[in-house]
Amino acid sequence: MFESPPAASHPDKGRSVRAMFDAIAPRYDLANAVLSAGADRGWRRAAVDAAWAKGPRDLLDVATGTADLALALARGRPEARVRGVDFAEAMLEVGRRKVARAGAQVALDVGDGTDLPYADASFDAVTIAFGLRNFADPDAGLREFRRVLRPGGRAVVLEFPPPPRGAFGAAFRLYFTQVLPRLGGALSGNRAAYAYLPASAMAFPPPHELAGRMRAAGFDDVVWTPLTFGVAALHVADVAPATAARPPRQEPA
């Protein structure tokens, strides 16, 4: 067994999050598909479309886990150079087997999203699906995404925000806090991990606040879209293109 990670940002959160994902890695994909009733595939599709919109060549999927989003980014795009990075080795191991089975060109690296092992301006697009909520310091992660992006680059963040208001939100909250931990626990053998999921979503900033934090991290233009009545949210943040160097001023003779 492992301790359940703190729901909100906390200096010790990384260590317990990594242990939790290492423990549930073998059943993670199954639990994901069942608990979201397959909706996660459509959400990842929306993230892939947003990431591809500006024709990137070098793409990085942070907190790639078992590599579903990295594989979806690479599918049918032989020109793309796709990397995934995650700090949980057991999740990456499942991902490596899936990459090999698919015969895909996806490189998977071990690394922390708050201290990425890449040089400045290495990528045209950075994606993250259901990862940022787990970071000990999400703002440090956002600054890292900005640092590794080139001018004109784009970050795409797919995440569970706090559940929406209204009747649908109330019904979803009931499912999220009462049904999902039991079902996820039965599927993965680890109920604490699936009690942490709603707790961490409820502790995460609402979409408008996350958009502000992305701007504060250095992104020039941020838009967000609710998915499935606000169960998930997709943030798309752009870096301004490089401005051409100005010609030297001509001094009058």
Ligand SMILES: C[S@@+](CC[C@H](N)C(=O)[O-])C[C@H]1O[C@@H](n2cnc3c(N)ncnc32)[C@H](O)[C@@H]1O
């Ligand atoms: C809910 S899973 C999502 C995996 C995958 N992106 C997906 O959509 O299925 C969260 C992943 O984030 C990873 N993670 C959490 N915090 C991280 C960090 N600071 N650096 C790297 N990976 C991290 C975990 O190891 C885990 O694989």
